[in-house]
Amino acid sequence: MINFSYMRAHDVADAVRQIAADPTAKFIAGGTNLIDLMKENVACPSRLIDITHLPLDKVEKISDGGLRIGALVPNSDLAYHPEIAARYPLLGSAILAGASPQLRNMASTGGNLLQRTRCFYFYDTTTPCNKREPGSGCSAIGGINRMHAILGTSEQCIATHPSDMCVALAALDARVLVTGQGGERTIAFSDFHRLPGDAPQTDSTLRPDEIITAIELPSKGFAGNYTYLKIRDRLSYAFALVSVAVGLEIADGAIKEARLALGGVAHKPWRDRDVEAQLAGAPPTAETFRRAADTLLRDARGFGHNDFKIELARRGIVRALTQAARGTPQSQADKRIA
Amino acid sequence: MAQPSSAARRASEKSARPAKAAITLHVNGAARELTVAPWTTLLDALRLYLDLTGTKKGCDHGQCGACTVLVDGRRIISCLTLAVMKDGAQITTIEGLAHGGALHPLQQAFIDHDAFQCGYCTPGQICSAAGLIAEGRAHTADDIRELMSGNICRCGAYSNIVAAIEDAMVGDAKKNAGGDRR
Numbered sequence: 001m002i003n004f005s006y007m008r009a010h011d012v013a014d015a016v017r018q019i020a021a022d023p024t025a026k027f028i029a030g031g032t033n034l035i036d037l038m039k040e041n042v043a044c045p046s047r048l049i050d051i052t053h054l055p056l057d058k059v060e061k062i063s064d065g066g067l068r069i070g071a072l073v074p075n076s077d078l079a080y081h082p083e084i085a086a087r088y089p090l091l092g093s094a095i096l097a098g099a100s101p102q103l104r105n106m107a108s109t110g111g112n113l114l115q116r117t118r119c120f121y122f123y124d125t126t127t128p129c130n131k132r133e134p135g136s137g138c139s140a141i142g143g144i145n146r147m148h149a150i151l152g153t154s155e156q157c158i159a160t161h162p163s164d165m166c167v168a169l170a171a172l173d174a175r176v177l178v179t180g181q182g183g184e185r186t187i188a189f190s191d192f193h194r195l196p197g198d199a200p201q202t203d204s205t206l207r208p209d210e211i212i213t214a215i216e217l218p219s220k221g222f223a224g225n226y227t228y229l230k231i232r233d234r235l236s237y238a239f240a241l242v243s244v245a246v247g248l249e250i251a252d253g254a255i256k257e258a259r260l261a262l263g264g265v266a267h268k269p270w271r272d273r274d275v276e277a278q279l280a281g282a283p284p285t286a287e288t289f290r291r292a293a294d295t296l297l298r299d300a301r302g303f304g305h306n307d308f309k310i311e312l313a314r315r316g317i318v319r320a321l322t323q324a325a326r327g328t329p330q331s332q333a334d335k336r337i338a
Numbered sequence: 339m340a341q342p343s344s345a346a347r348r349a350s351e352k353s354a355r356p357a358k359a360a361i362t363l364h365v366n367g368a369a370r371e372l373t374v375a376p377w378t379t380l381l382d383a384l385r386l387y388l389d390l391t392g393t394k395k396g397c398d399h400g401q402c403g404a405c406t407v408l409v410d411g412r413r414i415i416s417c418l419t420l421a422v423m424k425d426g427a428q429i430t431t432i433e434g435l436a437h438g439g440a441l442h443p444l445q446q447a448f449i450d451h452d453a454f455q456c457g458y459c460t461p462g463q464i465c466s467a468a469g470l471i472a473e474g475r476a477h478t479a480d481d482i483r484e485l486m487s488g489n490i491c492r493c494g495a496y497s498n499i500v501a502a503i504e505d506a507m508v509g510d511a512k513k514n515a516g517g518d519r520r
Contacts, residue, residue, distance in 0.1 A: 005356035006376035006422055028423070035379070035418045036399050048376065050423055080475070100488025101473070102466065103400060105412045106419070236487035333484045 001038045005047045009054060012179050012213060018049045020181050020209040027051050027211060029072055029108035032099075033115040040123055042116075042132060056110075056213055059083060065219030068177075071110030071212045075165065076101065078109060088217060089329065090226040090247055094168035096332040097230040100237050110212035113166060113176065113192065116203065117159035117267075118239055119148065130156045131200045138200075146305040147241065150313065151297075152266040157200030158303055161193060161268050162239050168228060170269035171245040171261040174217050180210035193268030200267070222247025222259060227323040227330050230263070231316055235335040240264035242313045244320035248284070255279050260292070260321070265300075265313055272296050284325035286318065293317035361425035365390065366434025374421045381405045383421035384431060392432035392461045396490070403489035406462040406469070407431050413469025415488075432461035435468065444468055444506045451502040455493035463489045467503045471510050479504060 009015035009027075019025055026045040028034055029052055037043035056070040059081050067083055078084060079095035099107065121127045121139035128137035140148050140158050148158040166189075174189040193204050206212065225248040232238040243263035249256040258279035262270040275296045282288040293314045300310045319337065323330055328338045358373045365388060372387045381398075384390045384407070393416060396404030400418040407416045408430040435442035444464045447453070454460045466489045476482045482500050491499065 001377045003356055004376055006359065006420075028420070031420065031423070032400060032415070032418050035420065038377075039399065048420075052423060100403065101470065101485050102403060102406055102413050102415045102488045103418075105469075106414050236484055333478070333480050335484075 001035075002041065002044050004038075004045055006050065007047060008050045012054060012056075012211060015049060015051055015054065015211050016180055016209060019211065022047055023208060025049055029111045030074070030103075030106040031111075032103050032107045033111070037116065037123075041125055042123060051211065062216060067217045069109050069215045069217070071108060071214055073109045074105055075099070075107045075109065075112060076104040079104065087223055088168075088172065088221040089223055090221070090228055090245055091165070091168040091172060091217070093226075093228040093329060093332055094164045094230075094243075094245060097228055097240075097243070098164035109165075109215055112163055113169075113212060113215075114204065114206070115162060118162045119159040120144070122159060131159055131196075134199070134201045141303060144305060145303045147239065147264075148303060148306050149266045150300045150302055150306060150309050151262075151270050152195045152268070153301065153303075154196045154198065154200065156198055157196035157267065159196065159200065159267060160264055161203075161266070163269070164228070164230060164240065164243060164263060166193070167243055167245045167261045167263035167269045169215065169217075170271050171247055171259040172217055172221065173259070174215050176206075176212060177214040177216060178206060178210045179213050180207055184213075186216075189269075190271055196267045203267075220247075220249075222249065222324075225250055225324045225327055227320050227328075228332075229316055229320040229323060229330045229337070231312060242309055242316045244313075244316045245269075246320045246324040248321070248324045250284055250325065253283060255282055255284050255288070255325075258292075260296070260317070262296070262313060262317070265309060270296075279321075284321070286322070289318040289321040289325075290314075292321065359422050359425075361422060363388075363421070363424060363427060363429050365429045366431060372421075376420065376422050378421045379417055380407070380409075380419040380421045380424055380429070381416035384416065384429070390431050390433050393465075394458055394461055396459065396462070401490070402459070402462075403466055404459050404462040406466045406489065408465060408469055411469075411472060413466050430465070430468075432465055435464065442468070443509050444471075444502070447502040447506040447509075448499075451498045451505065452495075453498040453502040454491070454495050459489060459491045459493075463491065463499055467499075467506065470503065471507055476503075476507065482507075 024046040028048045056072040058070045060068045062068045079092045084092045121129045127139040149160045176187040176192045230240050230243040240263045245261045247259040258276045360373050363370050394404040396402035398417045400415045405416040476485050
């Protein structure tokens with residue numbers, strides 16, 4: 001790890017002032033990804049601004065019937081929070097599918113959004129990587145790319161976003177509250193993370209002077225028919241090859257509303273409104289689910305080692321929709337797939 | 339994030355050497371004052387500054403769990419924690435679990451169940467298990483396996499580790515119910 005200086009932010013305005021004054025500084029909260037990246041010399045901030053003393057650690061009900069989650073709420077506290085367990089079990093399940101208990105005790109809600117890809121070329125400073133060194137090339141295209149993206153890729157980058165929590169937040173239509181020099185603004189979750197395009201070094205639409213202060217959940221939590229199905233190389237403590245978050249509203253034998261988001265397949269949690277519109281009004285049958293999977297994967301493209309992900313995603317989507325429709329969500333302790 | 343890492347590195351090298359900070363860590367019940375660089379991890383502070391070498395450095399990247407300690411009662415990874423950020427915190431390490439010459443029930447259970455071979459991961463396993471029992475989320479062997487997944491044992495003593503934790507968990511429940519007082 002290189003030398004850096006350390007400061008504490010005293011309030012949100014102070015944090016914004018400090019980050020705006022030094023473009024080589026970074027905020028630190030849980031540190032579970034940033035310190036690792038610093039040890040690997042992938043992140044080399046001149047200064048860390050400790051935001052853990054800011055009053056952003058509450059989970060509160062908001063006026064529209066939804067929930068506001070402070071950016072510093074630890075992942076474990078959020079996963080087991082009574083409001084999450086009762087009203088947003090999809091989010092709790094997704095959080096518990098990720099990392100380990102120790103890391104979940106450390107990692108913050110805001111930091112989870114800003115964690116970086118685990119593409120091994122991004123981590124390996126001896127290899128070209130457009131995300132780490134723009135313009136240097138992508139080693140994963142034509143390299144070892146078993147874990148890489150099949151949707152929304154570009155000629156410059158085929159990295160995936162590693163979060164499980166974010167897949168559920170995408171499905172739940174969460175909002176990201178941020179504060180910068182220009183004041184506060186709200187970013188729809190689908191607009192928060194970017195596709196790589198020709199600027200894979202930029203993961204999100206958060207501006208350099210902005211801090212995430214909270215995540216808001218709309219009132220609808222799909223607590224009756226949901227699942228988070230994560231498929232990975234070992235049963236615990238591994239990143240997703242493919243994960244599927246589903247929330248369904250079923251009435252009179254038909255799907256009234258569907259939410260479907262995939263992890264492990266793209267540079268951001270992958271949602272497809274066309275597929276959700278196709279599901280709405282259809283009967284919750286295997287045929288409906290197969291057609292949904294076909295539509296979602298219509299433009300999927302493999303890069304060699306990850307070709308299997310297209311069929312894995314197809315089967316994962318059908319299985320997850322089936323689990324949600326039956327009201328038998330995937331357990332994150334008993335790993336048998338329901 | 340938008341800053342190329344090499345440019346950031348050059349900017350950092352040009353800046354003056356950052357100041358060390360005086361902090362107090364309450365380790366195993368004793369206040370310990372020390373002066374650390376911003377980049378000193380809690381793991382290195384414990385091992386190199388406080389000579390508490392029970393906590394082990396395994397991967398140093400948050401993947402193996404060997405460095406698990408309790409901070410303010412919660413299990414965390416000390417290799418990905420900056421000591422300067424834990425000024426004033428209560429830290430419990432493997433050295434702080436035994437009381438009055440008696441082993442902690444988890445330490446005794448690990449011996450009783452032969453829950454290790456080389457022993458390198460054991461302090462992290464035991465601190466993690468202490469955190470798991472305090473959290474109260476594990477009720478079955480499946481739960482223990484899942485909630486201990488952040489602790490890797492390269493000797494593969496997992497089945498005995500699960501048995502030891504189950505044993506200590508049952509003892510803890512009995513103690514809380516006012517039954518078996520050991």
